[in-house]
Amino acid sequence: MHEINSAHLELLDSKNILSNIPSVNDNLKILIQAALNGNEKSLNEFHKLLATINQDKFCLQKPLNPEHELYLDILRTQLDTAWLTSQKVRIQECLATAPEEPEAFIAWLESLLNSGYGQNHILFDYLESDATLADFEFFMTQELATEAGFDDLVAMTQVQAPHHVKLELARNYWDELGNGSLEKMHSVQLGWVAEALNIQSPEGHYQGIHWQPLALSNMMLAYASRRSYFYQSIGALGAIELTAPSRCEKVTKGLKRLGLTNCQYRYYALHAVLDIKHWQGWRDDVLRPLLAEKPKAYLPIAEGFLMRLLAGDDCFNVYASQLCNRNQPKNNSSDNLALAS
Numbered sequence: 001m002h003e004i005n006s007a008h009l010e011l012l013d014s015k016n017i018l019s020n021i022p023s024v025n026d027n028l029k030i031l032i033q034a035a036l037n038g039n040e041k042s043l044n045e046f047h048k049l050l051a052t053i054n055q056d057k058f059c060l061q062k063p064l065n066p067e068h069e070l071y072l073d074i075l076r077t078q079l080d081t082a083w084l085t086s087q088k089v090r091i092q093e094c095l096a097t098a099p100e101e102p103e104a105f106i107a108w109l110e111s112l113l114n115s116g117y118g119q120n121h122i123l124f125d126y127l128e129s130d131a132t133l134a135d136f137e138f139f140m141t142q143e144l145a146t147e148a149g150f151d152d153l154v155a156m157t158q159v160q161a162p163h164h165v166k167l168e169l170a171r172n173y174w175d176e177l178g179n180g181s182l183e184k185m186h187s188v189q190l191g192w193v194a195e196a197l198n199i200q201s202p203e204g205h206y207q208g209i210h211w212q213p214l215a216l217s218n219m220m221l222a223y224a225s226r227r228s229y230f231y232q233s234i235g236a237l238g239a240i241e242l243t244a245p246s247r248c249e250k251v252t253k254g255l256k257r258l259g260l261t262n263c264q265y266r267y268y269a270l271h272a273v274l275d276i277k278h279w280q281g282w283r284d285d286v287l288r289p290l291l292a293e294k295p296k297a298y299l300p301i302a303e304g305f306l307m308r309l310l311a312g313d314d315c316f317n318v319y320a321s322q323l324c325n326r327n328q329p330k331n332n333s334s335d336n337l338a339l340a341s
């Protein structure tokens, strides 16, 4: 599969993804088509393949040979584009309601904190009040296996951003890095949660990991690493800042209830508060200047924002179907932890 030939190179000029894929590999075309048609087994294979390619692409390792790297880039672009195009259909109705006027647009984004995909999800009520340590272990294993790293996503996104926007992204990045203190780095603190819950890295090829969190992390990496998705990435990262605090607060309460120490749940307690400030900075010093400079950017920003909420909702639903139903929660309120930032 990693061999390259002239047929692969033809993909560089491809206009229509699906019609060109047979020249690479008929089986791959079948896989993509089946995944886009909603076949669960194919969705699993599709996102595990893409996550593995992303792993090869972004992790520190010995250098790939140029042909191998080129092949992976082509394949990754094909898979990302096919997936993101298919998912855009799901947000069209909501996207059409986004107002163009900047202040009305900001207010619309903030209204999604209550009405957006995945908000006030029953999963977080369950985690707060009823989840066992084993439930948290499942939940965190899914989340951590696909953790793309907010710090790296911000760093990749900020390339060539306007100066004033770059400054706010840098402030956010520096917070992620604990303002220079190792033990305050968010990724380090997330590791403490994993340690407290005895979470092991999944064996083999994302064994036991659902496709939904893989799809979420694949999407965030596509947005952050490709310059053509700059505004989508800004929207998607902003969606995390806006919506993480309420989820993190519930997770904090659940972990406290189960006896974890302040140090062990600090990652969530921190994001329950800090991301309120991060959203304000994102809104005032990233979104407003970008919209002032390029008013039409509201549309791709809204797209990224909604796509991130939807991908989160997909995760919350699959986690809840495994946890809440099985354990019959006492809390019957109707009706999502993706990455905090």
Ligand SMILES: [Fe+2]
Residues within 6 Å of the ligand: 150, 176, 186, 271, 340, 341
């Ligand atoms: Fe963070």
Ligand SMILES: [Fe+2]
Residues within 6 Å of the ligand: 241, 274, 275, 278, 340, 341
């Ligand atoms: Fe944040």
